Amino acid sequence: MSPDHSSPGAGHAAQDRAAGHATFLGMLPFPEAAERAVGDSQLRHNLRMATRTIRHKREEVVGELDDWSALRAAGKAVKDRTLRHLDTYLERLEAAVTAAGGRVHWAADAAEANEIVTGLVRATGETDVVKVKSMATQEIELNEALAQAGIIAYETDLAELIVQLSDDLPSHILVPAIHRNRAEIREIFRDRMAAWGVAAPEGLGDDPRALAEAARVHLRERFLRSRVAISGANFAVADTGTMVVLESEGNGRMCLTLPQTLISVVGIEKVVPTWSDLEVFLQLLPRSSTGERMNPYTSTWTGVAPGDGPQEFHLVLLDNGRSDVLADEVGRQALRCIRCSACLNICPVYERTGGHAYGSVYPGPIGAILTPQLRGTASAQEASLPYASSLCGACYEVCPVAIDIPEVLVHLREEVAASPGHRAEKAAMGAAGWVLGGERRLGAAQRAASAARSVVPRRMPGPASAWTDTRDIPEIPEESFRAWWRREGAAEPAPGADPAEPGRSGGDEEGGRR
């Protein structure tokens, strides 16, 4: 039984909620999930408004810096250098954290990380923990693992709170409730807050200030009561063993300072060698993510300080597939990611589908290259992700650490195409390759198409309906360019004659052969 809550029966209700938490397991492949999403007019509107707002803010503040491209190159270089010598920097980090009074744990996968964290919380005797917004703990589904051990994890980031209260899934890295508008948030607060602690005030409106105040009152009570906090980290400085969290609300800092015990679950790629390396990212991240010159709260902590803040600190270093990603020469650049979300906000696909369609805590373009690398491409869901992009390149352009996302997408498509199955596509690609493999074959195929031009239906059956359901097909010309060229194009026109004039139709196509 968890400690008493301000509303009767809240402990039970919260535990039920936590146990029944939604999960990304068993999600549909991207095209099917996206079909549902693009038909949701409310979702489309919410996403359009939100992504455009952040996108423009980012563009403005990035445009202020003359040296943005140099910063971006520096960010890329620091991450690449660190990843090349990751073993060295991780051991340096471990030594520094230990020297500062923290304890370091190594977790090879999600199960191991969850086991370590659960054990650490159990050892404190507590059954409630507060959480700082963290992608790594979402990735390993820590809340669900804790719930199974009878421990309730309370999300304290405003957007994560909205997601948790509504038994929903995050749909964005930075703004997990981006798919919700304030009217929906008001309803969630009104209906669900009481089951998790302090209830929403009577007559709660949808004014952002009122909503924020309701969350503040709800969370404040939680902060003052909790003795264990779990966080991630945006960066971990190897030289000094310092963890760094950037946030906007101050709720993270409450978690990082008030409890007795702090457990941080950090992906091994989050390490940076020194504070001067960190400086680069403290400029890149806020401008790329929230579109701010500087984020409101930057918290740093190094081990434990007697009489100040948590007196017990654990760092859980998480691999969970990252070593495999590092082994892939093309794919490893995904490990440079600093989780800013600029690629999500600019992506025309994400803007229309939202994050849930990606079936992972990492949605959008970065998710489309990270999820299949972390989880493999064996299932239809993960295998569909590398294709969830038109390869327009907008993500690469805005990425603050220059991850060439289209390059990795194509690389992963090669992996999927080389795996068993996909027989229809392989046959079609093989046929196209054969036709295009010789100019005579191509010419013959073009003549066949032209001969059939009058009988091509406006709406096609089978796979071609994917095109003709929403688009007309172009009119097939009477002759291809190469047929025209052979017939008359190759001849230099007499002065005044117009080589562009199609002229006589149905001329002998081989007639102009020279």
Next chain:
Amino acid sequence: MRIALFITCVNDTLYPRTGRAVVRLLRRLGHEVVFPEAQTCCGQLHYNTGYRREAQKLAVRFVETFADADAVLAPSGSCAAMVRDNYPRLCAPGSRLDRAAAELAPRVHDLSELLVDVLGVTDVGAYFPHTVTYHPTCHGLRLLKLRDRPYRLLRNVRGIDLRELEGSAECCGFGGTFAMKNADVSAAMAADKARNVAATGAEVLCAVDNSCLMHIGGTLRRQRAGVATVHLAEILASTEQEPARL
């Protein structure tokens, strides 16, 4: 100048009028056009879909076919970008293909690059008395970085009424096999692009890539929107004596 035309498989098969316009335009400007008949396709379709081996074969064919050309014109932004940006990724570093592709790449141009950078002309003497809006396709914008080249050419066209396109930098949703594999998202993107095109009041949508125009144009025609789609070459080839027919 002697210009080797790489028509591209899509233009060759579905948009010969773009090829004829290119030939007419370049001859009008006093240049010689050759069409190496061994050409087929740059391999973009296979490369982007994950079929590297097939793409490599087509890359070999392209490089062999055009190795001796002084200048290669690809009237398709994404095909020019395929050769310049993706061939290096497709070839084993230091291989014969890699060296040959790298040697050829700087001589492969999109139409606006060829005219502005190589031939040094921005007024081609064109006449096109229509209201036009321009969609700067993703690969033209982000890989070739065409910047204002197409606009400079269009602004010098007599009789043209050029309208600015809202959200022009945003992808139309074609993306090759993306349009088929993720048809719903592709259609949603096209719907927004079509809405922006219609909002300009233009009667003609222009681009440097017929693949994107096939997708946006197919959407506009399905909506009976009454907006024509034409390749930049067709506008530039149009003259008072021989105006382009829409």
